[in-house]
Structures are given as C-alpha cells and as structure tokens.
Amino acid sequence: MAGATKEELTNALDQQAVELFGQERANELRPSLEERAEQLWLLHQAPLDREEEPAVMFFP
Amino acid sequence: MKESTYLGAAETATRIRSGRLSPVDAVELCLRRIETLDDKLRAWATVSKRAALDTARALERELEERGPRGPLHGIPVGVKDVYYTAGVKTSAGSKLCEDFVPEYSATAVRRLESAGAIVLGKTACTEFAANDPAPIRNPWNLDHTPGGSSSGSAAAVAARTCFVTLDTQTAGDILRPAAYNGVVGLKPSYGRISRHGTIPVAWSLDTGGVMARSVEDAALALGVLAGHDPEDQSSSSGPVRDYVSTSRGWSDPPTLGLLRRYFYDHASEKVREHTERVVDLLGSAGARIEEVEPPEDLGLVYAAHRTVVFSECAAYHQETFRQRPEDYGPKLRQLIELGQVTPAVSYIQAQRLRRRFARRLGETLHGVDAFITATTPTTAPSDLSETGDRRFQIPWTFAGVPAINMPSGLDRSGLPFGIQLIGALFAEDRLLATAYWCEKALSVDLSPPLEEQRKI
Numbered sequence: 001m002a003g004a005t006k007e008e009l010t011n012a013l014d015q016q017a018v019e020l021f022g023q024e025r026a027n028e029l030r031p032s033l034e035e036r037a038e039q040l041w042l043l044h045q046a047p048l049d050r051e052e053e054p055a056v057m058f059f060p
Numbered sequence: 061m062k063e064s065t066y067l068g069a070a071e072t073a074t075r076i077r078s079g080r081l082s083p084v085d086a087v088e089l090c091l092r093r094i095e096t097l098d099d100k101l102r103a104w105a106t107v108s109k110r111a112a113l114d115t116a117r118a119l120e121r122e123l124e125e126r127g128p129r130g131p132l133h134g135i136p137v138g139v140k141d142v143y144y145t146a147g148v149k150t151s152a153g154s155k156l157c158e159d160f161v162p163e164y165s166a167t168a169v170r171r172l173e174s175a176g177a178i179v180l181g182k183t184a185c186t187e188f189a190a191n192d193p194a195p196i197r198n199p200w201n202l203d204h205t206p207g208g209s210s211s212g213s214a215a216a217v218a219a220r221t222c223f224v225t226l227d228t229q230t231a232g233d234i235l236r237p238a239a240y241n242g243v244v245g246l247k248p249s250y251g252r253i254s255r256h257g258t259i260p261v262a263w264s265l266d267t268g269g270v271m272a273r274s275v276e277d278a279a280l281a282l283g284v285l286a287g288h289d290p291e292d293q294s295s296s297s298g299p300v301r302d303y304v305s306t307s308r309g310w311s312d313p314p315t316l317g318l319l320r321r322y323f324y325d326h327a328s329e330k331v332r333e334h335t336e337r338v339v340d341l342l343g344s345a346g347a348r349i350e351e352v353e354p355p356e357d358l359g360l361v362y363a364a365h366r367t368v369v370f371s372e373c374a375a376y377h378q379e380t381f382r383q384r385p386e387d388y389g390p391k392l393r394q395l396i397e398l399g400q401v402t403p404a405v406s407y408i409q410a411q412r413l414r415r416r417f418a419r420r421l422g423e424t425l426h427g428v429d430a431f432i433t434a435t436t437p438t439t440a441p442s443d444l445s446e447t448g449d450r451r452f453q454i455p456w457t458f459a460g461v462p463a464i465n466m467p468s469g470l471d472r473s474g475l476p477f478g479i480q481l482i483g484a485l486f487a488e489d490r491l492l493a494t495a496y497w498c499e500k501a502l503s504v505d506l507s508p509p510l511e512e513q514r515k516i
Contacts, residue, residue, distance in 0.1 A: 001403060001406065016401040017397070020397075020400055020401065021397060029397060032394055033398070036366075036370075036398050036402070038363075040363070040406050042359065042360055042363045043364055043367060043409050044406070046357075046360055046409070046413055048412050048416065052416050053412065053415060054412045054414075054415065055411045
C-alpha cells in the first residue's frame with residue numbers, strides 16, 4: 001500500500017466494492033471511493049517512526 | 061428579576077436549594093417552552109412529561125426532608141438519544157432502534173440523576189449520530205442547519221427548553237452544533253465521561269460531553285459526570301477536580317496559542333475577521349496571545365480520523381447492515397460501505413499517526429493555557445441536507461484532548477459565531493478556567509429571536 005499511486009488505490013477499493021456490493025453500487029460509490037483513496041494515499045505517505053505503536057484505546 | 065428559564069443551571073440550582081424556586085416550577089417552565097417551540101424545532105425525540113414531573117415532586121420533598129441530593133438538584137436536563145435510559149425509548153434517530161427501550165440507564169445518565177438532575181427526555185440526533193440529518197431546525201434561523209450529530213441538544217439548549225444536555229462527540233458532534241446554535245459545548249478528554257450504555261459510532265473516538273448556556277454550567281455538569289467507571293474499559297481513573305471552583309478561582313489572564321494555519325485557510329472571510337476581532341478583544345483584556353503552528357499536517361489528521369471512523373463504524377454495524385441495509389440512511393450506508401473496503405493496514409497506520417499527533421499536540425500545548433481558533437469555517441450553512449463542516453473540530457477528538465465552544469457574537473444575518481479553546485489531555489480544570497476568563501472578557505449573551513418566545 002505504501003508505494004501505491006492514488007489511481008492504484010482507487011482501483012483496489014473499486015474492485016473490493018464490486019465484489020462486496022455489485023457493479024451498480026460500486027459505480028454509485030465511485031466519487032467517494034476516489035476521495036477515500038486520496039485519504040488513504042495521504043495516510044500512507046506519512047513517514048512514521050518504526051517504533052510508533054497504534055493508539056487504540058490508549059488512554060489510562 | 062430574570063425569567064427562570066433565562067438563568068443558567070448554576071444560578072437555578074442555587075435558587076432551588078434556597079427555596080426560591082421549586083423543581084416542579086423549573087420542569088413546568090421547560091415543558092411549557094417545549095410545548096410552544098418544539099413543533100418547529102423538533103429538538104426532542106421523546107419528552108417524558110409525567111416522569112419528569114413525578115421526579116420533580118419527589119425531589120421537592122427530598123429537598124425539604126434531607127436537603128439537596130447533589131449540585132444539579134431539580135435541574136431539568138436533556139439526554140442525547142444515543143444514551144440508554146431505563147424504560148425510555150432510545151432510538152438513536154434510526155428505524156433500527158425505533159422500538160428499543162433499554163432495561164438500564166447509561167452510567168452518565170445515572171450520574172446526572174444521582175446529582176439531582178431531572179431528565180426531561182431524549183434530544184433528537186442524526187441517524188446513529190452519523191451524517192444523515194434528522195428534521196431538527198436551528199432556532200436562530202429555521203432554514204439553516206443546526207449541525208450534528210447532537211443537533212437536538214444544541215437547539216434545545218439554545219431555545220432554553222432545558223438547562224444542560226448530555227452528548228457525545230466522535231468528530232465534531234458537540235462543538236459544531238454548539239457553535240451553530242450559540243451555546244457552550246464541552247468535549248472533555250477521551251475517557252473522562254463513561255461511554256457505558258451508549259450506542260457507539262466508533263469506540264476509540266466516542267467521547268461523552270455536554271452543552272449548556274455558560275462555561276460555569278458546563279463545568280458544573282462535568283464535575284457530576286466525570287470519573288472512572290469500571291464498566292467502560294476506556295474510562296480514565298485520573299482525579300476529578302471541582303471544575304466550578306477552579307474556574308471561578310482563576311483570575312490571571314491566560315496565555316492563548318492562536319492557530320491560524322489550516323484554520324484560516326479553510327475559514328470564510330467573515331469568520332477569519334471575527335476570530336481576529338475576538339483575539340484582539342481578549343488581548344486588550346490582558347490575555348497573552350502567541351501564534352502557534354499545528355504540530356502535524358491537519359489534512360493528514362483528517363484523513364486518518366475518517367479512516368478510523370469508517371472502519372470502526374463498519375465493524376459495529378456489520379451484522380445489522382447485512383440483514384437490513386434498506387433501513388439505513390444514504391449517508392450512513394455509504395460510510396459503512398467505505399469502512400468495509402478500507403484495508404486493515406490503513407486503519408492501523410491511522411491509529412499510529414494518531415498516537416504521534418496526540419504526543420506532539422501535548423508538547424505544543426505545554427507552553428500555553430489553551431489553543432484558540434474558530435470552531436467552524438462558517439456560521440450555520442443554509443443546507444438542511446448536511447450538518448456542516450467538521451474539519452475544525454476533528455483534530456481534538458482524534459487526539460483525545462478537551463475542547464470547548466463559546467458563543468462569540470452574531471454575523472450580519474444574525475447567526476452565531478463560535479470560538480473554540482483546546483486544552484491539554486485531562487487538564488479540563490485549566491481549560492475551563494481559561495474559558496471562564498474568556499467568557500467574562502467577551503461578555504456575549506445570546507438568545508435566538510424565535511417569535512414564539514415572546515408568548516412564553
């Protein structure tokens with residue numbers, strides 16, 4: 001995922017959407033899938049320290 | 061003397077304790093306003109008229125016999141319709157829950173009742189506290205959105221149909237409607253108020269909070285609601301302060317970190333100008349203003365937040381959505397579908413970024429009492445099909461830090477502006493004290509121009 005382009009991410013999400021919801025619904029979702037892919041692309045560009053752990057329920 | 065519904069919760073509680081106002085009077089005043097105003101506003105999903113009056117009578121006797129039960133003795137409150145209320149319908153604005161009557165009350169609701177508050181009923185919200193609006197109207201202009209998801213609570217407090225509401229925030233669900241409706245909205249630190257007995261949106265983000273008419277009232281309510289709950293695995297065991305006393309006791313002008321970058325890029329010109337005026341005014345009153353930079357790209361933070369919300373929301377609804385997809389509104393349906401196609405690796409990356417952002421934000425907040433910036437990019441938009449732009453409120457929910465909206469004036473069309481202050485993790489005492497000081501310096505007291513109000 002880290003090296004994927006926005007287009008590759010959009011296609012991957014689109015393929016998932018077709019499998020889960022069918023072609024017609026995937027077409028309806030296309031603009032929001034593109035937006036989602038843009039957000040994921042941004043996220044995977046972020047350089048994170050290898051030691052950075054996820055913050056699930058991380059507060060005391 | 062001010063009409064009782066125009067007083068705040070703290071002053072009303074004082075009057076009730078001293079016998080100058082009875083709990084029954086307070087409830088009847090609020091019910092009368094609901095009857096007169098709520099046909100238009102539709103802020104209330106359920107009004108428990110009989111139960112509220114019965115409780116008020118019992119609290120009246122209790123006050124005479126044993127004294128006040130707690131700091132909210134006799135105060136009528138609303139509860140967002142995602143909190144479980146024993147014996148009272150909890151629908152979360154969804155068809156899927158339209159017949160759901162919980163057998164027990166959420167911990168936060170029980171704490172309000174233990175402090176003597178009277179639950180008038182449930183305030184309406186967007187479907188499952190997500191993005192499909194309910195037909196709730198903004199009391200400042202019925203053609204403008206009240207925001208969301210705690211839209212009913214904001215409208216109810218603004219229209220003075222209750223004194224305080226109990227709410228939740230996952231993105232900007234308290235601060236944004238509070239800003240659009242001209243009321244105080246407080247989202248404390250994640251874990252400060254128990255989530256036990258709430259219908260979730262995204263477990264790792266959902267944060268309990270309140271709306272009220274003043275900072276003092278919000279502080280009063282937080283003091284009642286905060287505290288560890290063994291039934292909520294994310295509940296904080298940190299100490300709870302007397303937030304009212306610490307707010308009142310603070311007299312030194314605060315140091316405020318002004319956030320222009322990102323916020324001014326996305327804000328309308330009138331919001332930018334208004335924010336500058338507010339900051340000048342606070343500076344003239346003695347506050348020290350220092351411009352600060354966001355410690356992370358907030359566009360990236362937004363993308364990470366959406367990844368977490370979509371994924372967790374899709375997980376919660378997975379089974380029900382498979383069985384009854386037709387019972388979901390279009391926006392929530394889309395949100396769940398986008399969550400279903402979001403890779404697990406992206407979710408984990410988002411949570412890793414979240415940890416880094418929270419740490420960096422804490423470091424940046426170290427040198428100031430609070431950050432200050434506009435709560436929303438515009439005043440309430442004239443689009444009832446949306447609940448407004450959440451990007452100014454998301455960073456603080458994502459980092460888990462406390463934030464508060466304060467009404468700061470009206471635009472030329474008579475819609476409220478809001479200013480937000482953001483504090484360090486679990487430093488609600490300092491944040492509320494700063495907000496209290498700023499509220500006094502700004503001296504803004506807003507009341508919506510509802511025609512029907514004149515008849516009450």
